[in-house]
Amino acid sequence: MSMSDDNFVGGLTDRRRFLMGIGGAAALAVGHPSSVLAGEPAVPKGALRIGLTPVFLDDQMSFTARWRSWFEEKLERPVAFVQRGSYRDVVDLVRSGKIDFAWLCGFPYVRHRHQMRLVAVPVWRGQPLYQSYLIAEAQNIGIRSRADLTGTVFAYSDPDSNSGYLYPQFQLRSAQLDPASFFGRSFFTWSHRKVVEAVSIGLASGGAVDGYVWETLAVTRPDLAQGTRIIEKSPFFGHPPFVARPGIPAADLERFQSVLVGMAADPQGAALLRRLRLDGFTPGSPDLYDGIARMMATVLKT
Amino acid sequence: MRGFADLSLRWKIPLRVMAAVLGTAVAVTTALLVRDYEDIRQSLETHAKSIGRVLASTLVAPVLHDDLWRTFEILQLAGEAHPASAELQAEIMMVLDSERRIFVSTRPREFPVGKRPEDLGGGLGALADSIAWREGVRQQVLEPTGAAHYFVVSPLVADGELLGHVVLGYAKAAFRPRYFDLVGRAAAVTLLVLMIILPVSWVWARRTGAPLLELSEALSSLPDDLDTARRAKLPVSRDEIGQLADAFRRMIAELEAKKELESQVMVSERLAAVGRLSAGIAHEINNPLGGMLTAIKTYQRHGGADPMADQTLSLLERGISQIRNTVSALLVETKPTDRPLSPADINDLLILAEPAAQAKSISIAVQSQLSAPVPLPATLLRQIILNLLLNAIAAAADDGRVSLDLAVGDGMVRVTVGNDGKHIPEERMDYIFEPFTTDRDKGHGLGLWIVYQIVQQLKGSIVVESQPGWTNFIIEVFHVRLAEEPAQAVPDRG
Numbered sequence: 001m002s003m004s005d006d007n008f009v010g011g012l013t014d015r016r017r018f019l020m021g022i023g024g025a026a027a028l029a030v031g032h033p034s035s036v037l038a039g040e041p042a043v044p045k046g047a048l049r050i051g052l053t054p055v056f057l058d059d060q061m062s063f064t065a066r067w068r069s070w071f072e073e074k075l076e077r078p079v080a081f082v083q084r085g086s087y088r089d090v091v092d093l094v095r096s097g098k099i100d101f102a103w104l105c106g107f108p109y110v111r112h113r114h115q116m117r118l119v120a121v122p123v124w125r126g127q128p129l130y131q132s133y134l135i136a137e138a139q140n141i142g143i144r145s146r147a148d149l150t151g152t153v154f155a156y157s158d159p160d161s162n163s164g165y166l167y168p169q170f171q172l173r174s175a176q177l178d179p180a181s182f183f184g185r186s187f188f189t190w191s192h193r194k195v196v197e198a199v200s201i202g203l204a205s206g207g208a209v210d211g212y213v214w215e216t217l218a219v220t221r222p223d224l225a226q227g228t229r230i231i232e233k234s235p236f237f238g239h240p241p242f243v244a245r246p247g248i249p250a251a252d253l254e255r256f257q258s259v260l261v262g263m264a265a266d267p268q269g270a271a272l273l274r275r276l277r278l279d280g281f282t283p284g285s286p287d288l289y290d291g292i293a294r295m296m297a298t299v300l301k302t
Numbered sequence: 303m304r305g306f307a308d309l310s311l312r313w314k315i316p317l318r319v320m321a322a323v324l325g326t327a328v329a330v331t332t333a334l335l336v337r338d339y340e341d342i343r344q345s346l347e348t349h350a351k352s353i354g355r356v357l358a359s360t361l362v363a364p365v366l367h368d369d370l371w372r373t374f375e376i377l378q379l380a381g382e383a384h385p386a387s388a389e390l391q392a393e394i395m396m397v398l399d400s401e402r403r404i405f406v407s408t409r410p411r412e413f414p415v416g417k418r419p420e421d422l423g424g425g426l427g428a429l430a431d432s433i434a435w436r437e438g439v440r441q442q443v444l445e446p447t448g449a450a451h452y453f454v455v456s457p458l459v460a461d462g463e464l465l466g467h468v469v470l471g472y473a474k475a476a477f478r479p480r481y482f483d484l485v486g487r488a489a490a491v492t493l494l495v496l497m498i499i500l501p502v503s504w505v506w507a508r509r510t511g512a513p514l515l516e517l518s519e520a521l522s523s524l525p526d527d528l529d530t531a532r533r534a535k536l537p538v539s540r541d542e543i544g545q546l547a548d549a550f551r552r553m554i555a556e557l558e559a560k561k562e563l564e565s566q567v568m569v570s571e572r573l574a575a576v577g578r579l580s581a582g583i584a585h586e587i588n589n590p591l592g593g594m595l596t597a598i599k600t601y602q603r604h605g606g607a608d609p610m611a612d613q614t615l616s617l618l619e620r621g622i623s624q625i626r627n628t629v630s631a632l633l634v635e636t637k638p639t640d641r642p643l644s645p646a647d648i649n650d651l652l653i654l655a656e657p658a659a660q661a662k663s664i665s666i667a668v669q670s671q672l673s674a675p676v677p678l679p680a681t682l683l684r685q686i687i688l689n690l691l692l693n694a695i696a697a698a699a700d701d702g703r704v705s706l707d708l709a710v711g712d713g714m715v716r717v718t719v720g721n722d723g724k725h726i727p728e729e730r731m732d733y734i735f736e737p738f739t740t741d742r743d744k745g746h747g748l749g750l751w752i753v754y755q756i757v758q759q760l761k762g763s764i765v766v767e768s769q770p771g772w773t774n775f776i777i778e779v780f781h782v783r784l785a786e787e788p789a790q791a792v793p794d795r796g
Contacts, residue, residue: 153414185415187369198371202411203371203406203410203415
């Protein structure tokens with residue numbers, strides 16, 4: 001497996017290559033999550049529609065294309081990946097039943113738990129769990145703890161991300177701090193990888209990032225990851241799961257679940273998993289996300 | 303500059319041409335470079351402004367939505383638009399919000415989010431001062447003094463509301479390599495052209511100056527060395543140099559004529575002086591001689607019986623007569639009254655010269671156009687022609703040839719007497735007409751003197767042409783008004 005193949009979270013440079021010039025900038029702006037509403041996905045009739053976001057799975061067409069064809073082979077029916085720029089867009093598609101499955105963060109799953117069904121949870125380093133990392137600019141040695149980030153510029157990934165938004169919000173509130181005034185300025189990058197990028201180049205002094213993404217970047221894009229420093233790791237939370245839309249036929253759900261769970265045992269599936277740096281998928285259980293539910297209750301209460 | 307003024311045209315003309323060529327090359331190259339500088343500058347500015355405009359319209363949405371990261375990504379993409387040409391690459395790209403704080407920049411460590419540009423030092427403080435912040439200003443190109451960048455500031459306007467400004471900073475230094483590259487190429491082309499043009503111009507300039515140099519050298523040999531000056535290789539053309547050369551050649555010809563004239567004048571003046579002197583002496587001698595002869599004649603008429611005295615006086619009388627004849631020959635004087643020259647005179651002369659010619663078996667070729675009497679004093683003309691004929695016969699070789707040619711022209715007669723004797727050397731020419739000048743044993747050398755004096759008095763001209771094998775004496779005399787001679791001419795007087 002080549003390095004670039006492996007580099008599924010490092011797609012920005014590839015994209016830049018064909019979005020040269022100001023026209024590219026304009027195109028990028030048009031493709032932006034906040035500027036385009038999630039419309040009806042154009043997919044073949046009868047296809048299984050699976051929603052993905054770049055929040056932790058970066059756009060890499062070759063990888064997604066191979067994964068899709070693997071799904072089609074295993075599910076023996078057409079599969080369409082529906083990609084959107086933010087969790088919210090995908091969540092809306094799932095809730096309105098416009099897509100069948102989606103790979104989401106635990107936070108929106110918990111938030112809309114009654115409208116979604118848990119399908120499978122990724123297994124990473126042997127567990128269906130991951131952490132949120134609080135990272136700081138590696139150069140800025142003055143920042144050693146969360147308290148040092150007061151008044152600085154802070155990068156979140158997605159407002160619907162657990163690791164990239166909910167957890168840091170929860171932490172501040174637990175410490176009786178107002179997240180709105182604690183940082184001098186905060187912004188969303190709509191992607192964990194870009195949080196790492198923003199912090200490493202000094203645009204933000206600190207950021208909240210998915211631990212699984214950071215660890216992957218530490219291997220695939222050491223230049224990016226080395227520009228940052230972990231100053232705090234959160235407790236373990238349930239890994240972002242695959243969920244199903246409300247009213248999904250039981251057969252479809254079971255079929256898709258078994259394909260995901262059997263992925264590790266399949267040679268091609270295992271290869272795809274290696275690129276995702278995951279061990280496999282497990283059916284999981286909703287109580288994996290109880291921790292997130294508790295934090296959500298605290299944060300959304302105010 | 304004294305030194306240059308004194309420099310020879312050999313160098314001055316080529317150097318001036320070189321200077322003109324170099325000056326032109328430098329001026330043209332400089333003008334082109336200045337124009338190119340303006341062009342590059344203009345195109346950079348146009349480019350920067352168009353990027354600024356596109357960015358300003360693209361960034362409205364992310365800035366309006368407070369989307370810092372998206373704004374950053376768009377700036378970064380725009381910044382990487384021209385990785386190949388550094389001068390088109392904005393070094394500083396930032397968005398200022400409506401409160402003039404940095405919303406985001408592509409170099410967050412130097413220009414952090416939330417800071418005011420004027421707090422960051424560098425050229426940015428000056429920039430903040432020079433931006434016109436009011437609404438309605440479309441785009442500004444600013445070059446704050448002391449800043450290493452020039453800035454294009456484009457307003458971010460949404461629905462007439464000023465959201466902030468997009469600031470693009472272009473390094474002035476980044477612009478230089480491209481310009482220096484241009485300068486280098488222009489210099490190379492200019493040098494190449496000069497390498498071709500300079501030698502050609504040098505040769506041309508040398509060729510332009512060459513005739514002047516030749517002329518100058520020829521002039522410097524004047525007035526003494528006319529031969530060198532005449533041999534100078536001067537151009538034959540119709541331009542000014544050609545005209546100058548013509549003038550020069552005319553001048554040489556006139557100088558030669560003048561020199562010739564001068565020597566002629568010298569000769570005739572000398573002859574005139576000799577004439578005056580001899581005339582004076584002749585008068586002084588003639589008077590006492592006349593008295594002496596009268597005394598001797600008186601004595602002989604009344605004569606004593608002393609045969610010794612008679613014999614002595616007779617000897618004295620012959621001697622004195624000889625002196626008087628010689629002196630009379632020196633004293634040539636035309637008489638106003640004479641009869642006109644007629645064809646018969648020529649026949650007489652030939653008869654007179656016949657014995658001398660026969661003695662040397664010389665044939666005399668006569669060509670005479672004289673068919674009627676012409677108003678010229680016959681006695682003097684006869685004397686001239688006879689003298690010349692006898693001279694010619696004397697000069698001619700044995701069995702040689704002598705010619706007599708009489709041409710009658712417009713109010714004049716030309717007499718040419720030639721012989722095939724030894725030619726007269728150049729150095730003798732000036733003295734040939736002086737009295738008592740002869741290279742022969744016989745004769746007292748008065749023949750040509752008499753001829754000369756007569757021709758002078760008739761206001762005619764006499765020319766000698768002598769080259770090996772043939773010598774001509776050419777005499778031209780003009781008709782005169784003649785008073786018919788009342789009686790036989792008296793050869794002597796006083």
